[in-house]
Amino acid sequence: xxxxxxxxxxxxxxxxxxxxxxxxxxxxxxxxxxxxxxxxxxxxxxxxxxxxxxxxxxxxxxxxxxxxxxxxxxxxxxxxxxxxxxxxxxxxxxxxxxxxxxxxxxxxxxxxxxxxxxxxxxxxxxxxxxxxxxxxxxxxxxxxxxxxxx
Amino acid sequence: xxxxxxxxxxxxxxxxxxxxxxxxxxxxxxxxxxxxxxxxxxxxxxxxxxxxxxxxxxxxxxxxxxxxxxxxxxxxxxxxxxxxxxxxxxxxxxxxxxxxxxxxxxxxxxxxxxxxxxxxxxxxxxxxxxxxxxxxxxxxxxxxxxxxxxxxxxxxxxxxxxxxxxxxxxxxxxxxxxxxxxxxxxxxxxxxxxxxxxxxxxxxxxxxxxxxxxxxxxxxxxxxxxxxxxxxxxxxxxxxxxxxxxxxxxxxxxxxxxxxxxxxxxxxxxxxxxxxxxxxxxxxxxxxxxxxxxxxxxxxxxxxxxxxxxxxxxxxxxxxxxxxxxxxxxxxxxxxxxxxxxxxxxxxxxxxxxxxxxxxxxxxxxxxxxxxxxxxxxxxxxxxxxxxxxxxxxxxxxxxxxxxxxxxxxxxxxxxxxxxxxxxxxxxxxxxxxxxxxxxxxxxxxxxxxxxxxxxxxxxxxxxxxxxxxxxxxxxxxxxxxxxxxxxxxxxxxxxxxxxxxxxxxxxxxxxxxxxxxxxxxxxxxxxxxxxxxxxxxxxxxxxxxxxxxxxxxxxxxxxxxxxxx
Numbered sequence: 001x002x003x004x005x006x007x008x009x010x011x012x013x014x015x016x017x018x019x020x021x022x023x024x025x026x027x028x029x030x031x032x033x034x035x036x037x038x039x040x041x042x043x044x045x046x047x048x049x050x051x052x053x054x055x056x057x058x059x060x061x062x063x064x065x066x067x068x069x070x071x072x073x074x075x076x077x078x079x080x081x082x083x084x085x086x087x088x089x090x091x092x093x094x095x096x097x098x099x100x101x102x103x104x105x106x107x108x109x110x111x112x113x114x115x116x117x118x119x120x121x122x123x124x125x126x127x128x129x130x131x132x133x134x135x136x137x138x139x140x141x142x143x144x145x146x147x148x149x150x
Numbered sequence: 151x152x153x154x155x156x157x158x159x160x161x162x163x164x165x166x167x168x169x170x171x172x173x174x175x176x177x178x179x180x181x182x183x184x185x186x187x188x189x190x191x192x193x194x195x196x197x198x199x200x201x202x203x204x205x206x207x208x209x210x211x212x213x214x215x216x217x218x219x220x221x222x223x224x225x226x227x228x229x230x231x232x233x234x235x236x237x238x239x240x241x242x243x244x245x246x247x248x249x250x251x252x253x254x255x256x257x258x259x260x261x262x263x264x265x266x267x268x269x270x271x272x273x274x275x276x277x278x279x280x281x282x283x284x285x286x287x288x289x290x291x292x293x294x295x296x297x298x299x300x301x302x303x304x305x306x307x308x309x310x311x312x313x314x315x316x317x318x319x320x321x322x323x324x325x326x327x328x329x330x331x332x333x334x335x336x337x338x339x340x341x342x343x344x345x346x347x348x349x350x351x352x353x354x355x356x357x358x359x360x361x362x363x364x365x366x367x368x369x370x371x372x373x374x375x376x377x378x379x380x381x382x383x384x385x386x387x388x389x390x391x392x393x394x395x396x397x398x399x400x401x402x403x404x405x406x407x408x409x410x411x412x413x414x415x416x417x418x419x420x421x422x423x424x425x426x427x428x429x430x431x432x433x434x435x436x437x438x439x440x441x442x443x444x445x446x447x448x449x450x451x452x453x454x455x456x457x458x459x460x461x462x463x464x465x466x467x468x469x470x471x472x473x474x475x476x477x478x479x480x481x482x483x484x485x486x487x488x489x490x491x492x493x494x495x496x497x498x499x500x501x502x503x504x505x506x507x508x509x510x511x512x513x514x515x516x517x518x519x520x521x522x523x524x525x526x527x528x529x530x531x532x533x534x535x536x537x538x539x540x541x542x543x544x545x546x547x548x549x550x551x552x553x554x555x556x557x558x559x560x561x562x563x564x565x566x567x568x569x570x571x572x573x574x575x576x577x578x579x580x581x582x583x584x585x586x587x588x589x590x591x592x593x594x595x596x597x598x599x600x601x602x603x604x605x606x607x608x609x610x611x612x613x614x615x616x617x618x619x620x621x622x623x624x625x626x627x628x629x630x631x632x633x634x635x636x637x638x639x640x641x642x643x644x645x646x647x648x649x650x651x652x653x654x655x656x657x658x659x660x661x662x663x664x665x666x667x668x669x670x671x672x673x674x675x676x677x678x679x680x681x682x683x684x685x686x687x688x689x690x691x692x693x694x695x696x697x698x699x700x701x702x703x704x705x706x707x708x709x710x711x712x713x714x715x716x
Binding site (some may be wrong): 121128149150 | 547548550551554555557559690
């Protein structure tokens with residue numbers, strides 16, 4: 001029951017320091033941080049712009065790497081799935097970041113790659129601007145940039 | 151060859167002997183039967199006796215342990231009296247002094263004399279110097295007060311702090327109680343909070359302590375939050391608890407979609423999904439109820455604070471606990487009529503309640519889920535919700551995402567063997583056409599199963615031929631033959647046609663009913679999707695509400711309460 005009061009000072013003082021994140025381990029806090037408007041606008045613009053020219057693609061990749069603060073492919077999402085506004089019959093489109101970096105639009109009855117398919121249902125939902133697909137999880141991004149892990 | 155005459159033997163003697171044996175045997179049988187019956191009776195008697203004996207042994211054991219418990223309790227109480235008897239005296243005195251101070255009827259000299267005597271009588275007990283300090287404080291003796299206070303703090307810093315904090319609050323010494331509160335907060339470890347902390351938190355929230363204490367509390371709380379939310383562990387723990395809480399708040403099914411319930415293969419999923427969507431609306435009212443309540447609970451809190459104070463001065467000290475626990479166990483054994491196991495179970499449960507220590511985030515979550523159970527009021531619930539707001543929002547987001555991910559994309563209908571899927575019921579005509587085609591195939595296969603009665607017709611034809619041949623014998627015979635043959639052929643064909651008609655009618659009937667059902671299902675699908683979308687949209691409303699909660703917002707409400715009280 002009896003606590004040593006002197007010790008408490010030390011305990012409380014610790015709060016000032018920020019825990020340093022060890023490299024290689026990504027905390028939920030980091031992965032769930034609010035996404036920037038720039039990033040959101042960029043992804044939303046995929047429908048409108050044609051990114052066939054290499055420069056547009058490079059810009060896109062650069063912006064994504066900037067958003068995640070790393071160019072390391074392993075900590076970037078495999079890809080991004082979002083609702084396609086090209087209209088019927090297109091339903092969703094994917095941005096494959098894992099290497100080929102291809103934008104692909106999918107029709108209603110077309111099946112996607114297994115990794116992306118699990119994000120399809122939520123990507124179609126109006127509440128989410130886009131879904132980042134990782135190997136072991138998907139991250140849902142709302143219009144305001146807040147992220148939710150699933 | 152000679153005829154041998156075999157005389158018939160007279161077996162009547164043997165026969166009668168056999169008969170008498172058999173009658174004897176039946177006598178033996180009946181004897182055996184009665185013996186068996188008697189044995190059964192005996193056996194059941196014996197079991198009864200064994201049961202009674204076992205009962206007796208159990209009762210005897212209980213009785214003995216009851217007697218033992220009574221004796222032991224007496225001995226233990228004596229032990230306690232010898233070792234810690236004066237503690238009880240100090241406690242009685244403490245209550246008396248507090249009441250005396252309240253009413254102001256005890257003279258300073260009496261207070262001084264009695265408290266100092268206690269000090270001598272109870273070495274090592276923190277309450278004794280605390281009482282001396284209190285008495286000297288009342289008569290303005292700073293020197294003795296400081297010395298006594300030091301001693302009390304040395305003996306048990308935490309309890310002394312809590313004691314003086316509560317006493318100063320009772321006597322409305324604002325500055326002093328604030329200082330003690332500060333010290334109390336320093337004692338708290340956010341990862342391991344005491345049970346009574348929730349009441350202190352409550353008291354500060356409802357404005358029972360001076361207004362400045364709010365500031366103090368909030369800054370402490372902020373520090374703790376920073377400390378606890380650095381890693382993922384504590385937050386994730388709370389988040390998953392909230393998600394579970396959200397999941398558990400689902401409504402009961404209302405049977406609004408009877409056709410889908412019957413004809414949709416994935417109804418269970420559909421129903422769960424709708425239930426989950428409905429949760430948002432329920433939670434919306436729940437949270438609105440929490441943050442809009444601003445009743446004055448301070449009176450109840452004051453009573454609770456005094457309760458802590460009286461517990462503090464009446465409860466046993468750590469030193470006496472082992473003995474007191476044994477006394478309690480024996481007491482429980484006596485209470486349970488000697489049932490040791492039952493007593494131990496109660497004891498364990500009691501212990502668990504008092505041993506319970508929680509981290510700060512857990513305390514907040516407990517207070518938000520069920521304020522009554524964790525000893526808090528609506529005001530603290532609102533505070534807890536507002537502090538926990540960041541991870542409530544996160545948990546809600548997760549819950550929403552999970553449930554949205556689980557929304558069945560199609561409704562799998564199965565009407566009378568016709569399997570089809572629909573997304574939102576918009577393709578009614580298409581589905582009806584498909585159903586038409588389905589029944590066309592059904593009709594074809596059913597008719598295909600029906601074979602033309604060739605055999606019967608051929609037999610009829612043969613009979614006819616026979617009749618034609620019979621004309622040459624006799625015209626009547628020929629006519630009869632022809633007639634029979636004709637009737638046979640006609641009958642067979644008629645039966646065949648009847649069966650065909652029956653099948654067609656049957657399938658038509660099935661089709662008509664199935665069409666109605668399919669239409670109904672499609673109509674329900676449209677309603678289902680509509681309701682689901684409406685309920686799902688509530689998630690965004692709830693999210694806005696949750697996002698609008700901030701600790702600052704809430705404090706304005708309770709500052710109002712605080713102002714009213716002071």
